[in-house]
Amino acid sequence: MGDLLLEMRQIDKVFPGVKALSGVDFTLRSGEIHSIMGENGAGKSTLIKVLTGVYPRDGGSIYMEGKPIAPRTPKEAQEEGISTVYQEVNLCANLTVAENIFIGRQPTKHGFIDWKQMNTRAQELLQKLNVDIDVTKTLDHYSVAIQQMIAIARSVDVSAKILILDEPTSSLDEQETQKLFTVIRRLKKQGMGIIFISHFLEQIYDLCEKITILRNGELVGTYDVAKLPRVELIAKMIGKDLSALKDFDKSEEKSVPSAEVFLDAKNISCIGKLNHMDVKIHKGEVMGFAGLLGSGRTETAELLFGINKITAGEIVVNGIKMSLDEPMKAMQQKIAFCPEDRKQQGVIGDLSVRENIILALQAKDGIFHHIPLKEQIIIADDCIKLLNIKVSDREQLIKNLSGGNQQKAIIARWLATNPELLILDEPTRGIDVGTKNEIQKMAVTLAKQKGMAVVFISSEMDEMIRTCSKLIVLRDRNKVAEIEGDAISSENVMRAIAGGDA
């Protein structure tokens, strides 16, 4: 094990109303690849941003090789030897590779840029990483993976001691990922400390030696990868002890699916989003897509609703093969989709609750079949009553409602179209407990009483287990398990999510 490189002690960070980090410790040694893990909002990115000077810290101290540091900007952090390569490559596509590497610090001769030296040095740098390319070509000649490595080369040349890789593989395929890993391992051998952040469990177990787990802004612990079974990692991330979970799950009144298949997706893929997925959704079924963020659950839903196009496989609805390449086509097959990102993809903030509710129905009816105002009012009022949406007035702007009521209005928007398949992606995120329960119950009731097929996607294991009669588990964009009936338990689901050696 190498020397102590970085120590972060008792780091606090407070945002208005939220304690984002409280008393977090983090230690990195040279020649170590260390992953920071945690669910969304656990504090991973906040910790990184404190380290790289994006956010000022509210408490605690940072030592670099024993010397206290306090970077206030990413540039200052870089001067201390901390470099970051972000998920989205931030290089300039229209500059050459060499220019990108030396931008802002070009070698000069007599006050002019020394192109020859710049190109040779760029070539050397990349060769160190085992990348042999023409550095005088512009960046957009190369794949994202190569661009990623160019970004790394640039960071490394700024004499970095610590390299932070934030989701570097999210847009890479398997082969490119392996190539990147070779480069990372080479840097590790040179004694660099590397912080590797990824949603892909496989990659973390493949590459890292240590994992630091955060939950709700607090440190859970730092572990040796070799000694931490995946199932335990997941348990620690979600904060449930395995033994405590066992007697928790039994459900009371789930919906029983009918034998009739509504939608059958056979072997569907979408490059970079999902690999070879089979889903069969029956009428009256509440189907859950479980998995960590980025595992392919939202991606599947978006394929079924035609937001993205499948690149392989086929989707059969009610026995007929369909090409669902735009939302309207899915809507015509009576599929409805409440998206994950309510603010960006759901609500039309400056429109009234009424307009938001009738919008999908109106889109389905078309521009020239305008729903008369009287009818709109009846539909909106019915929905407001049915879903118990708390509004002062149906003409209130939707942006002025609380998150839970906005969510209900979006669900109402889709119920108004009278769907046969309702896909709910994270319908309970960021809303109060009471409304959460209402929405869970509603999903089950719709399936039971109306025979609607419901797809339920959530990061919260408990509510998935309580509501779903069948669970499809995804990991790293692949379907890894299908769990049904009595077999649905936190333990089984977590084992499936963890996969591998569990």
Added chain:
Amino acid sequence: METLKKITASPLFLPLFALAVLLIFNIIFVDGFLTIEMTDDGRLYGRLIDILNRSSSLIILSLGMTFVIATSGIDISVGSVIAISSAVCCTLIGGSGDGTAEYPMILAMLAAVLAGVLCGVWNGLLVAKFKIQPVVATLILMTAGRGIAQLITEGQIITVYYKPFAYIGSSIPGNILPTTIFIAIAMILLVTFIIKKTSIGLFVQSVGINSTASRFTGINVTFVIFLVYAFSGFCAGVSGLIESSLIRAADANNAGLNMEMDAILAVALGGTLLSGGKFNIGGSVIGAITIQTLTTTMYALGVSSEQLPVIKAVAVIILCLMQSSKFRIMFNNWKSRNKVGPQGEKNFLMDEKAVNKA
């Protein structure tokens, strides 16, 4: 106080207020502003009629522009489209000195409007289909449009001597009001009908407020955006008829010059935010009349047409400041500082909050 607040909060308050100020100014300083006389051949005549007559083509332009701006786009090509439409119309009727028409006038008019629609379709394709930024996409036709018009007229100013052509810009014999006013009213009615009877208004606003969410709701965002540019082209085509008839000629270099700016200003004045979203057709119409009143007033006061843009620029600055939330905070702070200290601070916090929310 409450009712006063209600009135000032109404979206129509600002354009009506501006118009009222201008009218009062005119009544006081311009002699015979309100006088309306009857000419010998039975037409009404006077400054007010003149303002309405002249503002018609601007009203029509701003109808189309309102939809475009509501989708958070902009169409700066309408001035040049007017030139193209004028050129098509006048070329087809022809400039023969004996007062005959080469093609029937109705055909020439239809062709001119169709040319406008085609221009709009071109803009719509660039913006909606190829996702080019609206300013850049319509800039192409703005610069190229006058060249196209030159090509159509073969580089000459075509003067039309065919009598009925003048009826569009003035009045049909036996009618007491200029035809332009009827055309504008017909266009306003058409737009009102479209908004009432179709969902295009709802979809345009929805796309302007949040286009991603609109797509996730099944709205064909591409088609909606395409449609508004095509319609804007249609409006510019109709305006082209009026503009050429007013001078009874097609002047490729000057027809509709700078009118895109007036149209945008009219829409902004009418209470439609340039960032898109909710729109207000009535506001745009009043905005257009206000701007024409401003122009006429300035001419009446002896301001030359070269100096006029300066006055308009001042109007634009004031308007933009009134729409800017930052400026409103500064303004409120300044107001409350003149009152009492602590309350002012509270005001400031509340405003900050309101802005953050927005």
